[in-house]
Amino acid sequence: MHTNPVTLRRVIFCQGFLALVTAFALTAWHFNLSVDIPTAISFILLIGSYWAFGFGVDKLLRRHASAFIPLLLLVAYLTFALPTHRFLWSMFLGMAALVLLISFLLQHAHATSPSQPDWHDALVLALLGLSVEFHFFDKAWPVAGLSGMPKVLFLDAALYGYLVLRPIGGIGFEFRAKLSDLGIGLREFLYYTPVAIALGFVLQFLHLHKTLSSPLAFAAGWIFTLFFVAMPEELFFRGLMLNMLERRIGTNRALALTSILFGLAHFNKRTQYFNWRYVILAAMAGVFYGRAWLARRRLLASAITHTTVDTVWSIWLR
Secondary structure, eight states, X not given: OOOOXXXXXXXXXXXXXXXXXXXXXXXXXXXXXXOOHHHHHHHHHHHHHHHHHTTTTHHHHGGGOOTTGGGGGHHHHHHHHTTTTOOOHHXXXXXXXXXXHHHHHHHHHHHHOSSSOOHHHHHHHHHHHHHHHTTTTXXXXXXXXXXXXXXXXXXXXXXXXXXXXXXXXXOOOOOSOOHHHHHHHHHHHHHHHHHHHHHHHHTTOOOOOOOOOOHHHHHHHHHHHIIIIIHHHHIIIIIIIIHHHHHHHOHHHHHHHHHHHHHXXXXXXXXXXXXXXXXXXXXXXXXXXXXXXXXXXXXXHHHHHHHHHHHHIIIIIO
16 A cells, blocks of 8 residues: 555654654753743744744745745744733834845845845845844743744744745755765764864863763753754755855855854854854864755755764763
8 A cells, every 4th residue: 555645744744743842842851941831832833834844835835925924923922922921022023023124135135136146145144143143032032941932933034035935945954854864964073073172172172071971861952952053053054155155156165154154153152252262163163064064955964963063062072
């Protein structure tokens, strides 16, 4: 008996999403995070959109594309903020304005320059990057462990923008994993590891922690990092920035420039001022993340490298 491919994809989508939500629930339990019902529903709404784009929902959305549709993402904020009495007009209007501005910029870019990246794209990346980097909207979800929810909202808006309104192609955003994603991701992790260890200890950035992590702790940290750190950053720096720069200045220069910018994006991490050690190690990591993406143009590959680096570092070498 043969299963209809469409039916199979739907089953994988639904069962995968159920497994993902269960994994996040177990992760919250592991880290002792208390989550009420409005917060959980808000989380599921944003993660659901994120997950759906990874299974090709953009192809359906293109039939009725509109710059106003991403405003529906604000329902997730209202679902959280109104029942918990944490609604802030500044957060709501600010996020709505940013989402609309991104949508209109990309819609106009597609009408005027459909095949070539231009100033619209540079401005969109700047707006997204600065908003996330400087935590302009962290107060929207003032709950322990969920201050990064605005990042997911803007991630969904960017996915709608670049997969529906301005489909530039070659991004490689997909959650239907291939064995090659794992192979390439772990290969680049192994290539980067000796570079990171040697340079990290010389710069006194890495510090060995003689501790044994439980498989559950490692898995929880890995899954959290994949969805909330690695995949959003890989979409921004590799799927969008490297993808578009490559069309302008070539692969090698685009890889170098993107890696430098990726390093500089970490200038204020774990310090009050300029963390030059972090910038150097992150820029070097950016080269290997970029190599992983360039191998097959798939973000899961570079996200696996990124996630494994961050998880190993946070447990044993921070």
